Amino acid sequence: MRIVSLHVDGLQQAVDKGLYTWLQGADADVIALQNLKAKEYQLSDDVLYPDGYNAYFFDAEADHYSGVAILTRDMPKAIMTGLAFSHCDLQGRYIQADFDHVSVGSILFPSVDEHNSLEDKLAFQQAFLEHLQKTRRKRREFIFCGNFEAAHKTVDIANWQDAQQSPGFLPEERAWFDQMFGPVGFVDAFREANFGENQFTWWPDADSARRNLNGWRKDYQICTPNVRQYVVDAKIDTNLQFGDHAAVMVEYEFDDE
Structure with a gap:
């Protein structure tokens, strides 16, 4: 299963610039998209019905803000939207596709803004950490993909010395990653x-x-610990011109594939 995660900074403009053409070449099974900046009814048919994929959307209440989507080559068993806390659900920040043994979610964390x-x-x-703790009690595996709006370690940010007092690399944000990848037990799939x-x-x-190295790793795919053994490849496509984020591409080879 090849999963691509991408913060598009406006889905319609990304498609107009060739996003769906690029996805055909990427040969992904699941695509997690974030920050659509449009409600589903506002998108054109060529956006709503990508060739070869089933597309599902979750809108924010506000216009031209947030929103997530998930595209799947195979029909999922179920689609779930929201995480049952208002800050997520009113701003359209989570959608999940359930398959036989694994669920794949697309999530967009809030940035510090207006x-x-x-x-x-x-x-x-x-709230999301508490959700992760609940998923560990379920009899299925999970992969959560998206823009977490923060970097974890110094290797994940070029100018980390200057960013220690900036939102996205604050001590409390980095400690949150430590909890997620530590006691809660999730795995940074990319780094596997x-x-x-x-x-x-x-x-x-x-x-x-x-053209320079003034970058951050804000976009992640995290997974339950049993999934780590199936991660075989991970890369970032920095050549995209659909927005200011690059695509995260991770290959999972599950036994039943």
């Missing part, structure tokens, strides 16, 4: 197969994003 304070972001992190440096997915200056 809609969300730092306290809102930290509360979202805590890719240990390289300069593996960034977002650049503060979009104009120089592909």
Whole structure:
């Protein structure tokens, strides 16, 4: 199962720039998209019905803001939207596709902006951590993909010395990752197969994003511990021009494939 995760910064504009053409070449089984910036009814038919995929959307209440989608080559057994806490659900930040033995989610964490304070972001992190704890009690595996709006370790950010007091790399945010990958037991799937440096997915200056190393790794695929043995490849496509984020691509070879 090849899974691609991408923060598109507006789905309609990304498709107009060739996103779906690129996805055909990527040969992904599941595509998790974030920050659609449009409600489903506002999207054109060529966006709603990508060739070869089933497309599912979850909108934010506000116009031109947030929203997530998941595209699947095979028909999922079920689609779930929201995480049962208002900060997530009213802002259209989570959608999940369930398959036989694994569920794949597309999630968009809030940034600190005119809609969300730092306290809102930290509360979202805590609520999601509690959701992760609940999933560990279920008899299925999970892969959560998306923009987590933060970097975990110093290797995940180029200018980490200067960013320690900036939202996205604050001590409490990094401690949250420690909890998720520690006691809660989730795994950074990307790092199971890719240990390289300069593996960034977002650049503060979009104009120089592909020309310098002023980057952060904000986009992740995390999985339950039993999935880690099936991760065989992971890479970041930094050549995309659909927004200021790069695509995260992870290959899972499950036994029943």
